[in-house]
Amino acid sequence: xxxxxxxxxxxxxxxxxxQNLEIYLEDExxxxxxxxxxxxxxxxxQNNSIDLAIVDMRLPDTDGESLILExxxxxxxxxxxxxxGSIDYVLPPKMLALGIKESHILHKPMSDMGQLVDIINxxxxx
Numbered sequence: 001x002x003x004x005x006x007x008x009x010x011x012x013x014x015x016x017x018x019q020n021l022e023i024y025l026e027d028e029x030x031x032x033x034x035x036x037x038x039x040x041x042x043x044x045x046q047n048n049s050i051d052l053a054i055v056d057m058r059l060p061d062t063d064g065e066s067l068i069l070e071x072x073x074x075x076x077x078x079x080x081x082x083x084x085g086s087i088d089y090v091l092p093p094k095m096l097a098l099g100i101k102e103s104h105i106l107h108k109p110m111s112d113m114g115q116l117v118d119i120i121n122x123x124x125x126x
Contacts (some may be wrong), residue, residue, distance in 0.1 A: 006124055007031040007049060011041045011067065012056040012083060017108065021054060024113050038062035038070070045074045051124050054106070057084040065095060072098055079123045081106055099126065
């Protein structure tokens with residue numbers, strides 16, 4: 001079931017990737033915030049209530065793990081999905097400690113956007 005009040009922040013410096021996710025999730029009735037770098041994501045988190053962030057691991061001004069740790073200090077209840085082009089990415093203990101699971105790792109490019117809503121809802125509900 002889709003939580004139509006859920007707000008999602010997409011943090012990715014690849015404009016086409018970010019926009020595709022934004023458009024798809026807006027069509028699924030999520031409230032969307034987009035950021036192309038960590039600094040923008042931090043500002044959004046300081047000024048908005050965000051349920052879940054989809055975070056790219058490689059950003060121009062920080063790495064995704066550092067950003068997630070910083071965002072968690074601002075909004076401790078925010079949930080996270082990791083978006084990476086690396087097929088070798090393994091969750092370190094500091095990410096596991098935040099409740100991020102292997103099923104919360106999204107690999108670029110996503111072959112089935114339909115599964116994204118299910119993954120988001122599962123992450124938000126736990």
